[in-house]
Structures are given as C-alpha cells and as structure tokens.
Amino acid sequence: MRWIIVGVIILFLILLSVYRITRKRQVPVHNNKVIHLSAHSKKREQARKQQKCSFCRKENKKLAFYSDENGKIVGVCPVCKPLAERRALMRL
Ligand SMILES: [Zn+2]
Numbered sequence: 001m002r003w004i005i006v007g008v009i010i011l012f013l014i015l016l017s018v019y020r021i022t023r024k025r026q027v028p029v030h031n032n033k034v035i036h037l038s039a040h041s042k043k044r045e046q047a048r049k050q051q052k053c054s055f056c057r058k059e060n061k062k063l064a065f066y067s068d069e070n071g072k073i074v075g076v077c078p079v080c081k082p083l084a085e086r087r088a089l090m091r092l
Contacts, residue, residue: 051063051075052075053075053076053077053079053080054074054075054076054080055074055076055077055080055083055084056077056079056080058077058079060075060077060078062077062078063075063076063077064076064077064078064081064084066084068087069087
C-alpha cells in the first residue's frame, strides 16, 4: 500500500515537472507571437501610409481626409481633391 502512495507521489512530481517544462516552452512561443504582432502592426502602419484614394482608387501617400455626407471618412488624393471640395465635404 505504501508503494502505491509513493508511486502516485512520484507520478505526480513527474507530471508537475512535465507541466512546468511545457509552460516554460510556451513562454517563448508567446513572445514570438508578440513580436509577430508588432511586426504585423508595422505592416499595417506601412499600409496606412499607402492608402488608396476613395475616388480614383490609386495609392497615394498624400491623402487629404474628408468626412462625407454620411459621416464616413474618405481619403482623397491631390488629383481628386477638387472633386471632394465640389461636393462640399468637411475637411478633417
Ligand atoms: Zn484620387
């Protein structure tokens, strides 16, 4: 009977150490995810710099932002800017 209890305790300790090892392994994975996310947000920032014009759909770095009749924000390139101003959109 005593051997069974000792065996259960040893088994428990083994399971505990395995659990700790797997937890330690999960931490770098989590860090990798964080790095991946920050890299992803950098990509998103780059995408924000290269936004498309809401009228001609051409990518332009210098977009002027207006709020349209529905309160929707539209990015307008310098070419389409007179078009937006003709529609009397509110400049943001
Ligand atoms: Zn445009």
